[in-house]
Amino acid sequence: MKQSAAKLAPRPAERLIQLSGAGVKYRFMTDADLTLRGRVANLIRPRNGQRREFWALKGLNLDFSRGEVVGLVGPNGSGKSTLLRLLAGVIEPSEGSIERPGRVSALLEPTGVLNGNLSGRRNAFLYAALNGIPRSDMAAALPRIEEFAELGPFFEVAVRTYSSGMLARLAFSLATQFKPEVLLVDELLSVGDEHFQKKSYFRMMKLIERGSLVIVVSHHLGFLESACSRAVLLAGGEVQGDGPAGQIVAAYRKRFG
Amino acid sequence: MRRLFGEAAGSRELFAELLKVQMDQRYSGSVLGFVWVLAVPLITILSFSIIFSGLSGWNLADYGVYFFCGYVPWSFFQASSLHAAESIVGNAFYATRLSMPKQLLPLAPVALNGLDALITLAILFALMPLLGAPFHMSMLCLPASILLTFSAVAGVALLCAQATVFFRDFRYLLSSALFLWFFFSPVLWKPESLHGPLKEFYRLNPAVPFLELFQLPIRQGILPPAETWMLASAWSVALVLAGAISFAGNQKRFYYYL
Numbered sequence: 092m093k094q095s096a097a098k099l100a101p102r103p104a105e106r107l108i109q110l111s112g113a114g115v116k117y118r119f120m121t122d123a124d125l126t127l128r129g130r131v132a133n134l135i136r137p138r139n140g141q142r143r144e145f146w147a148l149k150g151l152n153l154d155f156s157r158g159e160v161v162g163l164v165g166p167n168g169s170g171k172s173t174l175l176r177l178l179a180g181v182i183e184p185s186e187g188s189i190e191r192p193g194r195v196s197a198l199l200e201p202t203g204v205l206n207g208n209l210s211g212r213r214n215a216f217l218y219a220a221l222n223g224i225p226r227s228d229m230a231a232a233l234p235r236i237e238e239f240a241e242l243g244p245f246f247e248v249a250v251r252t253y254s255s256g257m258l259a260r261l262a263f264s265l266a267t268q269f270k271p272e273v274l275l276v277d278e279l280l281s282v283g284d285e286h287f288q289k290k291s292y293f294r295m296m297k298l299i300e301r302g303s304l305v306i307v308v309s310h311h312l313g314f315l316e317s318a319c320s321r322a323v324l325l326a327g328g329e330v331q332g333d334g335p336a337g338q339i340v341a342a343y344r345k346r347f348g
Numbered sequence: 349m350r351r352l353f354g355e356a357a358g359s360r361e362l363f364a365e366l367l368k369v370q371m372d373q374r375y376s377g378s379v380l381g382f383v384w385v386l387a388v389p390l391i392t393i394l395s396f397s398i399i400f401s402g403l404s405g406w407n408l409a410d411y412g413v414y415f416f417c418g419y420v421p422w423s424f425f426q427a428s429s430l431h432a433a434e435s436i437v438g439n440a441f442y443a444t445r446l447s448m449p450k451q452l453l454p455l456a457p458v459a460l461n462g463l464d465a466l467i468t469l470a471i472l473f474a475l476m477p478l479l480g481a482p483f484h485m486s487m488l489c490l491p492a493s494i495l496l497t498f499s500a501v502a503g504v505a506l507l508c509a510q511a512t513v514f515f516r517d518f519r520y521l522l523s524s525a526l527f528l529w530f531f532f533s534p535v536l537w538k539p540e541s542l543h544g545p546l547k548e549f550y551r552l553n554p555a556v557p558f559l560e561l562f563q564l565p566i567r568q569g570i571l572p573p574a575e576t577w578m579l580a581s582a583w584s585v586a587l588v589l590a591g592a593i594s595f596a597g598n599q600k601r602f603y604y605y606l
Binding site: 117118120125126127128130176179180181182183195197199204206208209213216217219220221222223225226 | 441517
């Protein structure tokens with residue numbers, strides 16, 4: 092766990108993701124904006140003088156390369172999760188552009204895309220289908236997924252009965268089993284216990300050795316310092332710093348700590 | 349639009365998995381499970397046939413076959429539209445956390461309800477000898493009837509799914525509109541019972557050609573006229589194009605409304 096990721100990681104070379112002047116604009120949505128009745132009422136009596144839009148991300152120019160472990164740090168509302176969603180392809184930039192590879196594995200929440208009504212096993216097949224992994228490959232990988240997730244008989248039970256740690260183990264096990272080119276992780280690693288965090292850390296290190304790009308959002312600064320080779324500091328939707336993880340985390344502590 | 353169909357065609361495993369999940373969720377909570385697929389239409393058809401054949405003075409068996417022929421495509425259309433309307437909002441966790449072909453979400457309930465409709469149609473065929481209704485050569489056109497109806501319903505499903513994303517109260521409007529539309533469509537009543545200008549205007553109802561594609565070959569043993577085929581084809585093409593083009597244009601905005 093103490094081993095530096097920078098030593099394990101190969102020299103960053105091939106660029107996998109490139110953001111060029113990318114920005115994401117959100118609209119403030121009220122209940123009235125989401126109903127036909129509200130929209131008609133707004134047409135008849137427009138609500139003027141309200142700021143209806145804001146930029147969650149603005150003018151991002153960032154490159155991410157194969158073999159990097161990048162930590163995203165920033166205060167709440169700085170745009171970290173929006174950036175992960177942009178990188179995952181869940182949202183498209185409102186301005187600028189993004190280039191990304193085909194195989195991106197994203198763990199955007201501890202529950203990920205796990206369906207609460209399905210068992211761990213059924214969720215594994217659903218995950219495979221959602222991520223374009225052939226069913227036969229998933230069937231072959233199931234014993235390894237089950238072993239890593241350490242769910243025992245709960246693997247056959249509906250995941251709505253799982254604890255947050257169990258959900259995190261299953262989600263992480265699924266996301267990392269098929270060696271994605273890019274792994275995006277949002278706060279997941281802070282959910283599990285120390286044993287899970289250690290296992291996850293070593294699994295991530297293996298992915299990095301094989302050339303994957305890992306981008307992690309976490310408020311656990313110690314974890315980011317030890318696991319990441321690089322960090323990006325976001326605030327107000329803009330990049331405030333980009334460099335070695337130790338240096339960026341120190342800057343974050345100084346400014347927001 | 350080509351990308352929309354290409355993505356859907358390339359996601360067969362995901363489509364199959366979504367269907368399985370929907371089937372599980374639909375039947376796992378009920379004691380009778382899959383038996384409901386058979387029981388619900390049978391109970392509906394039996395009760396409506398007894399009540400309305402009595403009220404209208406028509407022969408029960410003849411009315412039963414007539415109602416069955418219209419009820420199968422109508423219930424397919426109604427259930428698919430309502431389920432599709434909920435499909436993206438109800439599965440927002442997929443649409444907001446994964447880059448996936450979102451058009452599969454409304455198309456999955458269309459496929460599932462299509463399967464139910466085919467099973468119900470098979471029940472009708474099994475009951476026809478008991479009701480004294482003969483099989484006709486004209487019934488060989490039913491695969492084309494099914495294909496046209498399926499296309500039109502898929503187009504409507506894509507439209508309903510988007511509408512609910514942008515307007516959450518659309519589902520309530522849809523439910524009420526479908527209820528009214530049912531009574532204005534020749535499912536419970538026969539066009540022969542209309543008089544005067546109503547007899548001309550009822551054909552403006554877009555549901556009419558699709559109902560005729562089933563009612564004429566099964567009950568009356570005649571092939572639907574060319575006008576019916578042309579109207580149904582025109583509606584199918586228009587609805588598929590409207591659904592697919594608008595979905596392709598709007599899907600990037602879904603995230604912000606979910």
